[in-house]
Amino acid sequence: MLTSLSINNYALINQLSIDFSSGLSIITGETGAGKSILLGALGLVLGNRADSSTLKDTSKKCIVEAKVAVATYNLRDFFDEVDLDYDDNTIIRREILPSGKSRAFVNDTPVTLSVLNQLRVKLIDVHSQHQTMQLSDVNFQFSVLDALAKNEAKTVSYKKGLQQLKSLQGELENLEQTQREANQQYDYNLHLFNELNDANLQTDEQSELEEKLEKLNNIEDIKLNLSEALEISINEEIGVQNLLNTLESRLSKIAPFSKEYQELSNRITSIKIELDDIVTELENANENVDFNPNEAEEINDRLQLLYNLQKKHYVNSNEELLLILEQLSEKVSHVENAEEAINKKKNEIQGIAKKLDDLALKISRARNKVIPDLINQLQNLLSDLGMENARFSITIKHKESYFNSGKDELQFLFSANKGGSFGALKKVASGGELSRIMLSIKKILSENTNLPTIIFDEIDTGVSGEVSNKIASIMQQMSRNMQVIAITHLPQIAAKGNNHYKVFKQDVDNTTTTNLKQLTLDERIVEIAEMLSGKEFSETAITHAKELLN
Known part of the structure; x- marks a missing residue:
C-alpha cells in the first residue's frame, strides 16, 4: 500500500509531500491543475524512463520518493531473488540529474529500471484511459482467466518449462546442423x-x-x-x-x-x-x-x-x-x-514436452472451469453500470502449439446490444463501454489477486448520473480488499472517498507551481459543490454536496 509520496523539482512541482491511507482516496482538481504531473512523478519512481526535461529547475536534481507498506504481500522471496534488503515499509527513490542521467534505489540499494518495473507489477496498478486497450490484448485476457483460476504457480512453471524446451530445441538444432x-x-x-x-x-x-x-x-x-x-x-x-x-x-x-x-x-x-x-x-x-x-x-x-x-x-x-x-x-x-548425442537430446525434449503438455492441459481445464463465472460476474456488473444488454462469449481451443501462456487459443468476444452479433472488443465497444468493462474486470481481479494498490485515472470519463454512483460503489467495494486511489471529475465518485485530495495551481513570484493537499470535511463540501455547479455555487449545491457526503 502506498503510504506517502514526496516530489521535489519535477515539472511544475517545487516540493510536495503527501501521506495516503487505506480505503478509497479521491483526487480532484480543475483541468490542467497538474493531476497528470502527479501520475508522471509516480510513474518515474515506478520505473518509467525520464530525461532532464522533467526538471523544474534544470540546475538541480529531481527526487521522487514513495513509501510502500508491503508486510502482508509475501514479497520476501522477490526481494531475495533480486538481491535487495527487505523492509516491511519499503522506500523507493528515483533521482534525475541535470545531465539527464537517472538513479534508482530500493531501501537505499541501487537498482536498475528493470527491477523497478518488476516491483511495480507487484505493488501498484496505474490504470489510465488508454490502458483500456489492454482489454484486446490476449495476454491480458489470459491473465484475467488465470487470476480467477488460481493458475499463477502453474503458469510460472509452464513458462520456465517452455524456456527450457526452447533452449533444448536450439541445442538440438545446433547438434543436427x-x-x-x-x-x-x-x-x-x-x-x-x-x-x-x-x-x-x-x-x-x-x-x-x-x-x-x-x-x-x-x-x-x-x-x-x-x-x-x-x-x-x-x-x-x-x-x-x-x-x-x-x-x-x-x-x-x-x-x-x-x-x-x-x-x-x-x-x-x-x-x-x-x-x-x-x-x-x-x-x-x-x-x-x-x-x-x-x-x-x-x-x-x-x-x-x-x-x-x-x-x-x-x-x-x-x-x-x-x-x-x-x-x-x-x-x-x-x-x-553424434547420433547418440542427438537421440539423448531428443529424449530430453520429449520429457520436457510431456511435462509441459500435462501442465498446459491442467491450466486449460482450470481456465474453462472459471469462464462461466467470469461471464456471469462481468454481465452483472455491467448491468449495474448501465449496460443491461452486454454479453460476452469466451471460448478456449486447446492446440498442439506451445504459446507463451499455454497451449490455448482464446477468443474473447463482446456484444453491447440485444440481438447484436459478437465481435472483438476493440471493434464493437465504445470508449465509455471499454472503461466500464475494464472497471468491472479490475473489480473481479481485486477479489482474486493480492495487489496492494490500484490507481484509476479518470476511468469515469463519459458517464454520469446513476452510473457514476455505481462506479463509486464498485470502487468502494474494491477498497475493502486493496488501496484504491481515483482521479475523478464526478462529484458522485468524489463523495464516496474515505480521503479527499485536491490538486491545484498557485502563482508565486511570477512562477506557476502545482500543489496537492488533503481536504478537511468543510473543504470537501466546498470542492464537491464546485464540481456540481462551478465556482459560483449556490446553497443548493452546498446542500447537495452534504447529501452526497452523507
Whole structure:
C-alpha cells in the first residue's frame, strides 16, 4: 500500500509531500491543475524512463520518493531473488540529474529500471484511459482467466518449462546442423585419419631416420676414416696407443722424485685410459659399419612418406602431423557418436514436452472451469453500470502449439446490444463501454489477486448520473480488499472517498507551481459543490454536496 509520496523539482512541482491511507482516496482538481504531473512523478519512481526535461529547475536534481507498506504481500522471496534488503515499509527513490542521467534505489540499494518495473507489477496498478486497450490484448485476457483460476504457480512453471524446451530445441538444432556439416566432410576426414593412423607416426622418428640415411649414404668414407683412425691408434711402430704406453713408462719411473712428476704421470695415465676406451669404441664402430642397400631404400621410402604427408597437411614435422591426427580423430568420432548425442537430446525434449503438455492441459481445464463465472460476474456488473444488454462469449481451443501462456487459443468476444452479433472488443465497444468493462474486470481481479494498490485515472470519463454512483460503489467495494486511489471529475465518485485530495495551481513570484493537499470535511463540501455547479455555487449545491457526503 502506498503510504506517502514526496516530489521535489519535477515539472511544475517545487516540493510536495503527501501521506495516503487505506480505503478509497479521491483526487480532484480543475483541468490542467497538474493531476497528470502527479501520475508522471509516480510513474518515474515506478520505473518509467525520464530525461532532464522533467526538471523544474534544470540546475538541480529531481527526487521522487514513495513509501510502500508491503508486510502482508509475501514479497520476501522477490526481494531475495533480486538481491535487495527487505523492509516491511519499503522506500523507493528515483533521482534525475541535470545531465539527464537517472538513479534508482530500493531501501537505499541501487537498482536498475528493470527491477523497478518488476516491483511495480507487484505493488501498484496505474490504470489510465488508454490502458483500456489492454482489454484486446490476449495476454491480458489470459491473465484475467488465470487470476480467477488460481493458475499463477502453474503458469510460472509452464513458462520456465517452455524456456527450457526452447533452449533444448536450439541445442538440438545446433547438434543436427553440426552433424550435417560434419557428414559432408566425414568420408574425406576418415580417409585422412586412416592415412595418418596407418603411417604409425613417432615423435622423433624423422630426425633419427635422416641421421641413419646420412650415415648409410656416406658408408665408404665412414669405413675408411674409422680404419685409418684405428691404424693411427694401434700401429705397433707409430700408433698413439704404443707411444702413450712408452710415455707412461718413462714418467712412472721419475714420479717418485717429486709431486710435479707424479701429477704428470697421473695425467698421462688418464689420457691412456681414455684412449683405450676410444680405441675399443672405434673397433666396435668399425665392425658394425656395413652397407645394406635394402635398409637405405626402406629408410628413404619411409622418409618420403613422411615428407609427402607433411606437404599434404602444410606442416614441417611429425609432431604437427600427430596433432592433426588427434583433430581428425575428434571429427570422425564426433560424427560417429553424434547420433547418440542427438537421440539423448531428443529424449530430453520429449520429457520436457510431456511435462509441459500435462501442465498446459491442467491450466486449460482450470481456465474453462472459471469462464462461466467470469461471464456471469462481468454481465452483472455491467448491468449495474448501465449496460443491461452486454454479453460476452469466451471460448478456449486447446492446440498442439506451445504459446507463451499455454497451449490455448482464446477468443474473447463482446456484444453491447440485444440481438447484436459478437465481435472483438476493440471493434464493437465504445470508449465509455471499454472503461466500464475494464472497471468491472479490475473489480473481479481485486477479489482474486493480492495487489496492494490500484490507481484509476479518470476511468469515469463519459458517464454520469446513476452510473457514476455505481462506479463509486464498485470502487468502494474494491477498497475493502486493496488501496484504491481515483482521479475523478464526478462529484458522485468524489463523495464516496474515505480521503479527499485536491490538486491545484498557485502563482508565486511570477512562477506557476502545482500543489496537492488533503481536504478537511468543510473543504470537501466546498470542492464537491464546485464540481456540481462551478465556482459560483449556490446553497443548493452546498446542500447537495452534504447529501452526497452523507
